[in-house]
Amino acid sequence: MKIEGTITALVTPFKKNGSLDIQGFESNVQYQLEAGVNGVLPLGTTGETPTLTLEEQKELIDATIGLCHKRIPVIVGTGSNNTAKTVEMSVMAQEMGADAVLVVTPYYNKPTDKGLYLHFKAVSDAISIPIVVYNIGSRTGKNIDVPTMIKICSLKNVKYIKEASGDIAQMEEVIKEIPDVTVLSGDDGMTVPLMELGGKGVISVISNLVPEKVVGLTDSMLAGNVDEAKKIDAELAPLIEVAFIETNPIPIKTAMTIKGFAGGSFRLPMCDMEKENKEKLHAVLEEMHLL
Secondary structure (H helix, E strand, O other), X not given: OOOOEEEEEOOOOEOOOOOEOHHHHHHHXXXXXXXXXXXXXXXXHHHOHHHOOHHXXXXXXXXXXXXXXXXXXXXXXXXXXXXXXHHHHHHHHHHHOOOEEEEEOOXXXXXXXXXXXXXXXXXXXXXXXXXXXXXXXXXXXXXOOHHHHHHHOOOOOEEEEEEOOOOXXXXXXXXXXXXXXXXXXXXXXXXXXXXXXXXXXXXEOHHHOOHHHHHHHXXXXXXXXXXXXXXXXXXXXXXXXXXXXXXXXXXXXXXXXXXXXXXXXXXXXXXXXOHHHHHHHHHHHHHOOOO
């Protein structure tokens, strides 16, 4: 299945007692399907995956795949800083029916470029479904430079890159030097600039709340209607700014709860928003007529 357009990085809602709210999660997935998104991503950063047990992760994968019924791609986040665990999770995701896996740069370890390549090679050797390489040095402490990315993309099933380096020059070079790989924005604020360079969409946080708007933006860009896309982007700019006023996914989950969706509580080390930031978020939602 082609992965492009708007892919929503799904939040994981928890009940007040801290347990997984699977009914709320399923309701959120259904909302995404009805809004016409082009794919969904459970178990990403936005899903607070490091706090989930293996059984909870399986439950979320199963629920997502069961609801999507191959209508849209399901990309499962399987990355960690342990190669053996990443391989194990990727194999499990494939066996459960995932269409692709998202593998983040190993964090904390800060591997060498050779170690990075060998990490992705181990995953590639173990599965046959596509791999989305997730480059986000701000969270992992290690940027995948262009020469290393070229080598990683020579692996048989590395078909996509989620680019969240924040470096538009690097993104342009990646698109130019690796034309056979689809590049997706990992940053809502960079979607239009990246797609102007040849990127094909976004793995979005704000589409949890406003999927139709983000779909409209990426559809317009893919159709070559840049002016319309930039108009939508400008409308979304206040939400994009406030959605990252604190560490993701704190603001987006809070916004979903305010709106009446299943945002849910947090698991430490994620916690409730500071009062003044929550007030700013609420004001933006009101100004954008989202309440």
